[in-house]
Amino acid sequence: MAEQTALLELVNVVKHFDISGTFLDQITFKAGRITRNRTIVRAVNGISFSIQRGETLSIVGESGCGKSTLARTVLGLYPPNSGRILYGAKRIDNLSSQAMLAYRSKMQMIFQDPYASLNPRMTVKRTLEEPVKYHNKGIGASAVEEKVSEVMRLVGVDPKWAERYPHEFSGGQRQRISIARALMVDPEFVVADEPVSALDVSIQAQILNLLMDAQEQRKLTYLFITHDLSVVRHISTRVAVMYLGMLCELAPAKEIFSTPRHPYTKALLSAVPKLGAKDPNYIRLNGEVPTPINLPPGCVFHGRCNYADKRCKTEIPITTKLSEPTRVACHRVEEGKL
Amino acid sequence: MGHLLEVNGLEVKFALRFGDLTAIDGISFTLDKKEKLGLVGESGAGKSVTGFAVINLISKPGFISGGSIRFEEHELNRLPEEKMRSIRGNRISMIFQDPMMTLNPVLTIGTQMIETVLAHRDASKSDARDIALEKLRKVYIPSPEKRLEQYPHELSGGMRQRIVIAIALLTNPALIIADEPTTALDVTIQAGIMELLSQLCETENMGMILITHDLAVVSQVTQRIAVMYAGRIIETGPSDYIVNCPRHPYTIGLINSLPGARKAGSRLTQIPGMMPNLTAIPPGCAFHPRCRLQEPVCKKSRPALEPVSAPEHFAACHQVDKTVDQDKLLNLLNEDNQ
Numbered sequence: 001m002a003e004q005t006a007l008l009e010l011v012n013v014v015k016h017f018d019i020s021g022t023f024l025d026q027i028t029f030k031a032g033r034i035t036r037n038r039t040i041v042r043a044v045n046g047i048s049f050s051i052q053r054g055e056t057l058s059i060v061g062e063s064g065c066g067k068s069t070l071a072r073t074v075l076g077l078y079p080p081n082s083g084r085i086l087y088g089a090k091r092i093d094n095l096s097s098q099a100m101l102a103y104r105s106k107m108q109m110i111f112q113d114p115y116a117s118l119n120p121r122m123t124v125k126r127t128l129e130e131p132v133k134y135h136n137k138g139i140g141a142s143a144v145e146e147k148v149s150e151v152m153r154l155v156g157v158d159p160k161w162a163e164r165y166p167h168e169f170s171g172g173q174r175q176r177i178s179i180a181r182a183l184m185v186d187p188e189f190v191v192a193d194e195p196v197s198a199l200d201v202s203i204q205a206q207i208l209n210l211l212m213d214a215q216e217q218r219k220l221t222y223l224f225i226t227h228d229l230s231v232v233r234h235i236s237t238r239v240a241v242m243y244l245g246m247l248c249e250l251a252p253a254k255e256i257f258s259t260p261r262h263p264y265t266k267a268l269l270s271a272v273p274k275l276g277a278k279d280p281n282y283i284r285l286n287g288e289v290p291t292p293i294n295l296p297p298g299c300v301f302h303g304r305c306n307y308a309d310k311r312c313k314t315e316i317p318i319t320t321k322l323s324e325p326t327r328v329a330c331h332r333v334e335e336g337k338l
Numbered sequence: 339m340g341h342l343l344e345v346n347g348l349e350v351k352f353a354l355r356f357g358d359l360t361a362i363d364g365i366s367f368t369l370d371k372k373e374k375l376g377l378v379g380e381s382g383a384g385k386s387v388t389g390f391a392v393i394n395l396i397s398k399p400g401f402i403s404g405g406s407i408r409f410e411e412h413e414l415n416r417l418p419e420e421k422m423r424s425i426r427g428n429r430i431s432m433i434f435q436d437p438m439m440t441l442n443p444v445l446t447i448g449t450q451m452i453e454t455v456l457a458h459r460d461a462s463k464s465d466a467r468d469i470a471l472e473k474l475r476k477v478y479i480p481s482p483e484k485r486l487e488q489y490p491h492e493l494s495g496g497m498r499q500r501i502v503i504a505i506a507l508l509t510n511p512a513l514i515i516a517d518e519p520t521t522a523l524d525v526t527i528q529a530g531i532m533e534l535l536s537q538l539c540e541t542e543n544m545g546m547i548l549i550t551h552d553l554a555v556v557s558q559v560t561q562r563i564a565v566m567y568a569g570r571i572i573e574t575g576p577s578d579y580i581v582n583c584p585r586h587p588y589t590i591g592l593i594n595s596l597p598g599a600r601k602a603g604s605r606l607t608q609i610p611g612m613m614p615n616l617t618a619i620p621p622g623c624a625f626h627p628r629c630r631l632q633e634p635v636c637k638k639s640r641p642a643l644e645p646v647s648a649p650e651h652f653a654a655c656h657q658v659d660k661t662v663d664q665d666k667l668l669n670l671l672n673e674d675n676q
């Protein structure tokens with residue numbers, strides 16, 4: 001039922017990168033036979049979930065687990081290899097760039113590094129004007145100007161500074177400007193990829209407050225990506241935990257922090273540093289994260305899991321619904337043993 | 339007996355075209371064997387420069403312009419470079435955020451470790467190899483013999499940082515300076531590295547200065563914390579006190595701006611503004627333009643570190659008497675943010 005009103009829905013989204021190089025790079029001679037080897041990075045491997053209007057869904061997981069790839073695929077920056085992406089119940093993963101244009105202004109992205117994502121040779125004013133003019137052909141100059149100062153005030157940058165260049169601002173101010181740029185076209189849906197990871201905590205608090213305020217005032221829906229679990233706990237409605245391109249667990253934020261179910265979620269949360277906790281007892285995992293080039297068979301987590309048994313090594317666990325909103329992909333949880 | 343390390347009134351300047359900039363402005367601290375001291379603060383506070391100054395590795399245009407650094411009965415900033423180099427290599431080791439600052443990408447781990455041993459002591463090549471293996475085991479590197487043959491790029495980030503720690507141990511140092519050693523690593527790996535460093539201080543009888551911007555991390559690892567702001571230590575004391583009853587308004591603000599400090603979803607307590615640039619450090623208390631408690635005296639005279647309620651707990655603030663009642667103070671801070 002709730003799924004019907006979802007703003008965004010992902011069904012079995014797969015995104016792989018072929019990094020084999022040219023045809024000649026792929027050919028090898030072995031035992032008198034020519035073989036062709038392809039190297040595929042399996043970044044996102046069949047992810048399904050939906051995002052409700054007005055919520056903040058956070059994606060967490062360790063470096064390389066596919067968070068940014070998933071975000072870019074959702075926004076249509078990468079075409080998925082398979083699966084479907086629906087926005088307001090309409091498929092958007094197979095649209096022409098012309099047809100996609102209508103969605104581009106509804107969906108905006110904020111990046112981790114405000115320095116790299118702002119054009120150093122453009123004043124703040126031009127940076128902010130550009131998307132409005134692009135998406136509203138024929139808009140009057142005074143309307144644009146008004147919009148620029150309105151949004152600058154909203155993000156807490158004095159409109160008097162509109163003629164300045166990015167290098168004249170601090171990191172926190174630059175991130176405010178990239179948030180402003182995303183808000184210029186009145187989006188409904190904002191993907192924020194590590195928007196506060198490069199900032200100091202006192203500045204991070206300012207930016208998180210700004211993002212929460214903007215959400216409230218403009219009824220925004222967020223897909224929030226970060227590896228910082230204390231940030232996630234603070235701002236999320238629901239949390240999705242990824243490991244090697246798969247979804248391990250998806251649950252309301254409160255639940256995931258109070259009763260994590262998947263063995264990986266448990267280990268991840270136990271390792272988060274806590275202010276003033278002496279002798280932190282974290283769950284030690286075996287081995288290291290395998291590369292997404294050679295995905296382990298069965299459950300992708302089985303080699304590191306403290307509870308893996310035979311079934312885990314061969315059969316891929318599917319995400320099962322536990323108590324309604326919580327979904328977990330683990331055989332042992334499904335069997336009621338964890 | 340004296341301390342392992344005693345830094346007194348340390349001052350570091352950068353000679354720039356338009357005059358000297360003071361990066362470190364008279365900081366003092368001590369460290370004993372087996373003791374761990376956390377140096378925390380936001381970007382640009384002077385943490386790394388302090389670390390480099392202790393090993394007399396400030397590079398031009400920087401220079402140590404005052405103060406003394408006593409280490410194992412040596413006055414480090416008066417030693418001839420040759421003597422200093424031998425102390426730096428043998429008695430003090432430094433670990434950086436990026437393991438590749440230490441590792442050479444074109445040499446195997448074995449070659450690098452063996453060469454380091456041979457450079458520091460008289461040993462046969464096979465003895466050196468044994469020492470390398472012993473240290474690799476100390477940092478829990480699986481199959482150490484195999485690692486000796488590998489190149490840095492064949493190892494994961496966490497594994498590389500363990501190798502760097504093993505290299506740091508090769509000369510049996512008495513002091514380790516670790517500058518953001520886990521900032522680039524995932525939390526599950528960070529937890530392991532922090533546990534390892536802590537444990538090594540005990541077993542190897544070393545002192546450690548842990549430099550990081552992450553208060554939660556230091557609070558779990560170190561006995562004492564020194565908080566830096568604009569090149570000065572503004573509060574220092576036992577970690578428990580710093581975390582649970584901070585007295586400097588900046589430390590209080592910092593701890594309360596952490597997303598874990600307040601109810602999920604509520605506005606975070608933010609410190610207005612940002613840390614000043616070295617070229618524009620405000621007179622008096624450097625924090626005064628951002629401080630809710632400032633009085634005229636704060637702009638005029640620089641507060642010294644003075645003892646506060648708990649033993650060994652010091653804060654540099656003219657208004658420190660007003661920070662006893664933290665609830666009242668927090669209400670004030672949050673009023674500002676509405």
Ligand SMILES: Nc1ncnc2c1ncn2[C@@H]1O[C@H](COP(=O)(O)OP(=O)(O)OP(=O)(O)O)[C@@H](O)[C@H]1O
Pocket residue numbers: 017019041042043061062063064065066067068069070227292
């Ligand atoms: N354009 C690309 N071409 C080839 N491989 C890619 C590309 N983009 C990402 N990858 C690979 O896909 C995997 C997932 O990467 P992704 O950037 O999505 O991870 P992430 O979860 O965002 O990590 P991080 O936390 O480090 O940002 C990684 O192994 C990465 O090397």
Ligand SMILES: Nc1ncnc2c1ncn2[C@@H]1O[C@H](COP(=O)(O)OP(=O)(O)OP(=O)(O)O)[C@@H](O)[C@H]1O
Pocket residue numbers: 352361379380381382383384385386387388398399400551615616
């Ligand atoms: N070579 C240099 N020339 C001029 N100024 C410098 C130089 N190196 C450092 N500084 C300045 O010294 C101050 C302290 O820098 P430092 O690197 O110690 O900060 P930090 O606390 O380690 O910050 P971060 O958390 O970003 O690593 C900064 O203002 C920095 O700009």
Ligand code: SF4
Pocket residue numbers: 262263264299300301302303305306307308309312317329330331332333
């Ligand atoms: S499915 Fe098996 S291996 Fe995977 S997390 Fe659950 S118990 Fe561990």
Ligand SMILES: [Mg+2]
Pocket residue numbers: 067068069
């Ligand atoms: Mg990413």
Ligand SMILES: [Mg+2]
Pocket residue numbers: 385386387517
């Ligand atoms: Mg530094």
